[in-house]
Amino acid sequence: MNAVRAAFAAAPSLFLAFDFGTKRVGVASGNSLTQTATPLGTLAQDNSGARLAAIAALVAEWQPAALVVGVPRHPDGAAHDNTRRAERFARQLRARFALPVHEVDERYTTTEALAAGAADVDAASAALILEQYFNQPPR
Helix, strand or coil: CCCCHHHHHHCCCEEEEEEEEEEEEEEEEECHHHHCCEEEEEEECCCCCHHHHHHHHHHHHHHHEEEEEEEECCCCCCCHHHHHHHHHHHHHHHHHHCEEEEEEEECCCCCCCCCEEEEHHHHHHHHHHHHHHCCCCCC
16 A cells, blocks of 8 residues: 555545636535545635635635645647636635645546536536546555
């Protein structure tokens, strides 16, 4: 067992994940013990200040060990405008909350959430992003 997996096993940690969008941000929670995620809801604040305030309330309530942000890319892996926006959002979270922020390739999470019939596609996408993080090989 490598060091990262050993740390997960020794101390289960709570994570919050975000499916960033310019109009809405889906939110999910999950823990490293079960490596599953649950959709929490969608933030629909109009500006980044209000959005960060809503996220601050979630961070205060849930006390996560780390945050996970989905970063969209084109099917071939190339970056686009929303890639840069999501990366900027991740940098804002790092600066604001002094927590580890992990970025995850989120290609097709919205498609998967829609195919599963999710009532809140953004929150379901955030849950898929977090599960992808739990399932990726340790770095």
